[in-house]
Amino acid sequence: MATPQTGAGDPKRSLELLWREYEPQHSKPGPKPKLTVDRIVEAAITVADREGSCFGMRSVSNELGVGAMTIYRYVPGKKELIDLMVDRLSRIGPDAPDLAATDWRTALELVAESTWQVYSEHPWLLEVNQKRPVLGPDSLEGYDFVLGAFDSHDLPDREVNLAVTGLMNIVTGSARQYLIRDSAEDGPELSEAEWWEAQGPYLERAIASGRYPRVAKFSDEDSWDLTGHDAMRYAVDRFLDGLAPRMEASRRTPS
Amino acid sequence: MATPQTGAGDPKRSLELLWREYEPQHSKPGPKPKLTVDRIVEAAITVADREGSCFGMRSVSNELGVGAMTIYRYVPGKKELIDLMVDRLSRIGPDAPDLAATDWRTALELVAESTWQVYSEHPWLLEVNQKRPVLGPDSLEGYDFVLGAFDSHDLPDREVNLAVTGLMNIVTGSARQYLIRDSAEDGPELSEAEWWEAQGPYLERAIASGRYPRVAKFSDEDSWDLTGHDAMRYAVDRFLDGLAPRMEASRRTPS
């Protein structure tokens, strides 16, 4: 229960794993390893997609058909494994467009949409609590990729950083609100409709009490049923609206 | 480990608890209850502030000086308790200003700042994964309070909803990035400085590899050390910049 955190136990080992600096060409005694870190990470992602963020290490072992403790020969612990999984999922595909060749706004919208897509496919990502930024090779490449959207502008470096961080945080924040419920409904929890049906009478009574006048004023309309994607797009759109004048002012002249 | 979710087990009981519709005036046989739900919620918040989101039910019992299972006489389970804690923390103080009497922009900035403050004081809130919106009395009152910022405007209800949701998601998203690390460092985890010191060599080597040209181009500056609050403010400011023309266009004439 209750969301223990994801940080890094032994940072040295964790970073070695992230940057794949291990495996001394394997001319050591002993049997050859049956697994690889990458296979474990891939299997763990599969399991997490199925079981949600509360996936168990035993499930990962099972997915790989090995003993429960075998994984620990490759990965120091669950926290480090999650770090690897997170970094893996921020890998950008080979068919990614060149953001530098695109208008800055459509480029950033594209980044937001594709990030949203990743969250849709792996909602457990939103339930993971990273104590420290992971910054593995794939994350770094993703960041580098996004920076391409600012290539033809002279926005100060610091502000570029702020803009990218802000955009990602907007997408992540919106996704958390709306996508978490899609992941791994374990057991006797109820559906969306059932929840609102149960909650309805209480809300009606509360609104009828007059203690929430402003909510009451527009509660009977369908102003409520907005999808998560709508919410994300609205926030991103307003954010980009606000960013626009600064981008235009810093547009680099083609000289 | 790994973030099991917060939803609602039995919705009926959970909602009764949220709306405090229990306790039939106590003219029943049996000993008088030693505790109240509110005392439990308060104690649980104290414990969570100290131990982080991975606080244990036994710690709450201990804080109250009762047996481990006694809490379960009042609250069906941990998930429901967390729901109550979350709702409790979105209560607005009695000294809250009247947003309707304030300029819309400063009003929304105030909302963002005070939300940030709540997260600063209770970082474990950011680690909690709510599967369904809680919408208890305090949350609803908080929402009603925020709606006051739009009183003197004619923005469509749906867009008001989108704007408020967006603002909250921006604050929450930013807070998650930067505030989670402050909560409950349990055991042999390392400090911020140690982490960056350990990560530094890897990043330098990665950047030197030339695979991240854009990151390399502005990595040696101090464009990186932005505080979480800076990041939040930048995102909120751009969002409000983008919202501004729509707010101005919908300003209600004093007639």
Next chain:
DNA sequence: CTTCAATCGGGTACGTTGTACCCAGTAATA
């Protein structure tokens, strides 16, 4: 006052989690 019944707090115990530890088997080197 006695009896009944409902409800209290406390204690014990179970299943599940991450993972520390031990052990027998394997393969490269001397």
Next chain:
DNA sequence: TATTACTGGGTACAACGTACCCGATTGAAG
């Protein structure tokens, strides 16, 4: 062939949420 490092598998433990039981307590009914 003997040595030695390393493998995967199994057992075991502490901590967790919580189901369950039990004696004690207190109001209502006779």
